[in-house]
Amino acid sequence: xxxxxxxWPTASIFILLLILPLFVPRFYVYILALIYVTSLLAMxxxxxxxxxGMFQFHHGVFYGVGxxxxxxxLTKTSMPMWIGFIAGPIVAALIxxxxxxxxVRLTRLYFAMLQISLGSLIWAxxxxxxxxxxxxxxxxxxxxxxxxxxxxxxxxxxLIILVLCLITMYMILKSPFGNALQAIRDNxxxxxxxxxxxxxxxxxxxVIATFFAGAAGVLFVVLERSVFADLLFWxxxxxxxxxxxxxxxxxFLGPILGTAIILxxxxxxxxxxxxxxxxLGIILILVIFFLPExxxxxxxxxxxxxxxxxxxxxxxxxxxx
Amino acid sequence: MLQVEAVVKSFDDFMAVNGANLRVxxxxxxxxIGPNGAGKTTLFNLITGQFKPDRGKIIFKEEDITxxxxxxxxxxxxxxxxxxxxxFPRLTVFGNVQVAVLSHQGRSSNLFRPAQSLAVKExxxxxxxxxxxxxxKNIAGSLSHGDQKILEIAIALxxxxxxxxxxxxTAGMSPEETQxxxxxxxxxxxxxxxxILFCEHDMDIVFSIAQSIMVxxxxxxxxxxxxxxxxxxxxxxxxxxxxx
Amino acid sequence: MFGPAELISQLLVGISRSMILFIxxxxxxxxxxxxxxxxxxxxxxxxxxxxxxxxxxxxxxGSAGFWIALIVAPLLVAVVSLVAExxxxxxxxxxxxxxxxxxxxxxxxxxxxxxxxxxxxEYKSVSxxxxxxxxxxxxxxxxxxxxxxxxxVGPLVAIAIWLFTNKTRIGKISRAAAVDREMVGVLGINVSxxxxxxxxxxCYLAGVGGALVAPTVSITLGMDHTLIIEAFLIVTIGGLGxxxxxxxxxxxxxxTHSFGVLFWPQFAIVFPYIAVVIVLLLRPKGLLxxxx
Numbered sequence: 010x011x012x013x014x015x016x017w018p019t020a021s022i023f024i025l026l027l028i029l030p031l032f033v034p035r036f037y038v039y040i041l042a043l044i045y046v047t048s049l050l051a052m053x054x055x056x057x058x059x060x061x062g063m064f065q066f067h068h069g070v071f072y073g074v075g076x077x078x079x080x081x082x083l084t085k086t087s088m089p090m091w092i093g094f095i096a097g098p099i100v101a102a103l104i105x106x107x108x109x110x111x112x113v114r115l116t117r118l119y120f121a122m123l124q125i126s127l128g129s130l131i132w133a134x135x136x137x138x139x140x141x142x143x144x145x146x147x148x149x150x151x152x153x154x155x156x157x158x159x160x161x162x163x164x165x166x167x168l169i170i171l172v173l174c175l176i177t178m179y180m181i182l183k184s185p186f187g188n189a190l191q192a193i194r195d196n197x198x199x200x201x202x203x204x205x206x207x208x209x210x211x212x213x214x215x216v217i218a219t220f221f222a223g224a225a226g227v228l229f230v231v232l233e234r235s236v237f238a239d240l241l242f243w244x245x246x247x248x249x250x251x252x253x254x255x256x257x258x259x260x261f262l263g264p265i266l267g268t269a270i271i272l273x274x275x276x277x278x279x280x281x282x283x284x285x286x287x288x289l290g291i292i293l294i295l296v297i298f299f300l301p302e303x304x305x306x307x308x309x310x311x312x313x314x315x316x317x318x319x320x321x322x323x324x325x326x327x328x329x330x
Numbered sequence: 331m332l333q334v335e336a337v338v339k340s341f342d343d344f345m346a347v348n349g350a351n352l353r354v355x356x357x358x359x360x361x362x363i364g365p366n367g368a369g370k371t372t373l374f375n376l377i378t379g380q381f382k383p384d385r386g387k388i389i390f391k392e393e394d395i396t397x398x399x400x401x402x403x404x405x406x407x408x409x410x411x412x413x414x415x416x417x418f419p420r421l422t423v424f425g426n427v428q429v430a431v432l433s434h435q436g437r438s439s440n441l442f443r444p445a446q447s448l449a450v451k452e453x454x455x456x457x458x459x460x461x462x463x464x465x466x467k468n469i470a471g472s473l474s475h476g477d478q479k480i481l482e483i484a485i486a487l488x489x490x491x492x493x494x495x496x497x498x499x500t501a502g503m504s505p506e507e508t509q510x511x512x513x514x515x516x517x518x519x520x521x522x523x524x525x526i527l528f529c530e531h532d533m534d535i536v537f538s539i540a541q542s543i544m545v546x547x548x549x550x551x552x553x554x555x556x557x558x559x560x561x562x563x564x565x566x567x568x569x570x571x572x573x574x
Numbered sequence: 575m576f577g578p579a580e581l582i583s584q585l586l587v588g589i590s591r592s593m594i595l596f597i598x599x600x601x602x603x604x605x606x607x608x609x610x611x612x613x614x615x616x617x618x619x620x621x622x623x624x625x626x627x628x629x630x631x632x633x634x635x636g637s638a639g640f641w642i643a644l645i646v647a648p649l650l651v652a653v654v655s656l657v658a659e660x661x662x663x664x665x666x667x668x669x670x671x672x673x674x675x676x677x678x679x680x681x682x683x684x685x686x687x688x689x690x691x692x693x694x695x696e697y698k699s700v701s702x703x704x705x706x707x708x709x710x711x712x713x714x715x716x717x718x719x720x721x722x723x724x725x726x727v728g729p730l731v732a733i734a735i736w737l738f739t740n741k742t743r744i745g746k747i748s749r750a751a752a753v754d755r756e757m758v759g760v761l762g763i764n765v766s767x768x769x770x771x772x773x774x775x776x777c778y779l780a781g782v783g784g785a786l787v788a789p790t791v792s793i794t795l796g797m798d799h800t801l802i803i804e805a806f807l808i809v810t811i812g813g814l815g816x817x818x819x820x821x822x823x824x825x826x827x828x829x830t831h832s833f834g835v836l837f838w839p840q841f842a843i844v845f846p847y848i849a850v851v852i853v854l855l856l857r858p859k860g861l862l863x864x865x866x
Contacts, residue, residue, distance in 0.1 A: 115858050122810040123854050130847040137841050185432045185445045192429045195418045203430040204404035290683030
């Protein structure tokens with residue numbers, strides 16, 4: 010791996026990001042950390058949608074479940090905080106297993122609808138259960154372990170976890186399982202014919218992705234020290250979708266790029282106008298019309314003309330029925 | 331090896347298959363022929379599990395496989411190529427076959443080792459047999475139609491099947507490609523002892539390699555037998571009057 | 575605990591709310607059936623209908639404003655949708671469904687903020703016209719007149735839609751296009767215009783729903799987001815593209831919600847979601863046959 014041509018550029022970027030908090034204002038450190046957290050979520054969504062070809066329209070639920078699990082365990086129980094951190098992804102993956110088990114029996118639109126309904130059910134319960142979850146106020150002022158008490162230490166923690174998760178995701182995607190998942194995306198019928206139990210693989214893919222989404226949720230709590238019911242609302246889930254799309258969802262790192270662009274734009278546009286949603290909508294339309302492969306996909310097309318005949322605006326998601 | 335007994339399948343009100351019988355012996359090359367709409371592809375879909383028959387049984391190596399889902403039927407030793415090209419367009423040629431090989435080796439759920447170093451020899455062997463080794467790094471979707479149909483067969487070989495089902499393997503091919511494919515099928519039967527079941531519209535191909543021929547019409551089996559038997563059968567001649 | 579009068583009254587409240595949901599969902603279902611796209615902006619168009627009703631009612635003194643709004647607001651919504659369709663949407667029909675769906679999401683974002691720009695962020699409210707104000711006594715409980723009005727309007731709209739799709743030429747062509755758009759094209763009919771008309775009619779119904787709901791709730795930003803999820807779920811449990819399915823789904827949704835209000839007010843909104851989950855688990859393709 011050390012000899013791969015990507016190693017030194019990647020390592021240098023990593024080192025740069027590590028030392029950044031030392032000479033950059035607090036605000037930018039916070040934004041970067043938020044980008045890390047959200048891009049982990051976007052990467053986990055991409056695993057299911059871009060690489061798995063499934064219509065995961067309410068992925069935000071698992072993010073929210075992970076965040077709320079950690080928050081509730083930290084505030085309502087006296088268990089060690091690290092247990093709350095581990096519980097987040099595990100509970101998210103469990104919910105992912107349950108919801109996923111019902112959804113993988115269906116295709117495309119019905120998959121999406123069932124997931125949206127189950128996810129909205131969870132949202133509705135969290136939103137209304139004021140006494141337990143804080144309802145639409147959410148939970149605030151969550152105390153962190155002393156190791157993570159400052160913004161900088163949170164930043165490092167988040168960055169390290171992000172990198173570990175990315176490495177794991179990369180290994181999984183390059184493994185035979187990852188190959189099979191992408192094959193299922195392109196042609197599930199063919200996969201059945203070569204002996205792959207499509208539903209079981211899809212379910213496993215969902216569980217892995219929701220595990221990472223839950224992890225991202227825990228990181229959110231570490232950064233913000235609070236949780237909101239909005240994390241579980243479907244609009245947020247679709248915003249993550251947009252980040253994946255903008256970055257390029259057939260690529261590995263595309264979602265990170267998409268998240269960085271959207272969050273950076275949102276922060277800086279937000280200084281001049283309160284109509285960020287309008288701008289987001291316009292960006293989305295521009296992407297749909299002119300950049301359906303996303304930013305990263307566009308660059309890939311330029312640098313790898315051999316792939317050009319194949320990369321056609323995500324058409325294969327449709328064919329994967 | 332394979333027995334299909336009186337299977338019936340209808341879609342809403344349309345009787346696609348209405349009493350089809352088939353016997354395939356080990357090591358044989360068997361062809362299914364019939365006019366368009368006779369139900370050949372539906373029959374193949376029933377055997378490989380894409381559909382379940384309304385009535386009837388399908389027995390493979392003494393085991394009743396009628397109700398099994400496609401991926402289990404594959405594990406039992408039956409694989410197929412599809413009439414309409416059904417490959418993984420975004421993967422490389424190598425990747426296409428590798429998916430099947432890894433699945434056969436039970437390695438598909440392996441999460442931790444990089445896939446590109448696994449099952450390389452077996453995959454390359456298959457590509458060599460079908461003659462696609464020099465194109466292994468090409469993206470499958472960019473291959474010519476004829477090569478894609480050969481890739482279909484290669485993928486089906488990845489699972490080391492005992493019974494290989496080919497649905498119109500030479501459809502849409504040029505005469506040279508067709509000839510090469512016929513040679514390939516003969517080679518596969520001899521070298522690997524594969525049992526082959528196929529269907530074709532081109533009678534020359536059928537008569538040059540098939541040992542046993544089953545004729546279908548309107549979803550029913552008219553007859554199954556050797557070349558001469560079938561050629562001289564009155565019903566068969568009727569079915570083909572004005573046909574192929 | 576609750577007497578029969580209260581139960582029936584609550585049932586009727588549920589039904590009246592279902593009627594608004596039905597009108598909106600019929601529009602969504604119609605578009606879904608013909609164009610095969612779930613229109614996320616449908617909720618935002620409904621919201622525009624409500625806000626437009628507010629503005630129009632304010633322009634005219636007395637009750638006339640509401641009746642005028644009932645006619646004009648949906649037309650306004652229809653115009654907006656026509657513009658969006660001809661300018662942008664129709665160029666995307668060849669693309670895969672996911673892109674179209676995301677496009678409708680983008681439109682909902684844009685229109686949502688445009689509403690904020692035009693009308694501001696505070697709550698608005700509209701009062702019912704004099705004719706429909708107040709309540710009448712029904713079976714010993716008092717029942718708002720406006721709700722009675724809704725219960726009458728719902729079936730009228732249903733009949734109108736039925737007549738349109740079954741008796742008019744355009745309606746029949748739309749139904750055919752829903753099932754087989756290629757055939758319709760082969761018959762020499764301009765499919766693109768069929769889509770445009772179907773889309774505009776569907777959005778018009780969203781506007782009608784928005785106008786009708788205006789006197790019953792506070793008109794706020796964000797009402798589009800809550801509504802569209804409900805509408806999607808109703809359309810799915812009813813059967814995609816099926817108007818009667820939209821009716822059944824709306825009734826299930828509205829009635830479970832109103833009984834939720836009666837029995838467990840804090841979690842009232844959870845009841846319809848549970849009902850939806852149960853239906854989808856048992857009949858994932860919906861209760862009635864989908865159009866395709």
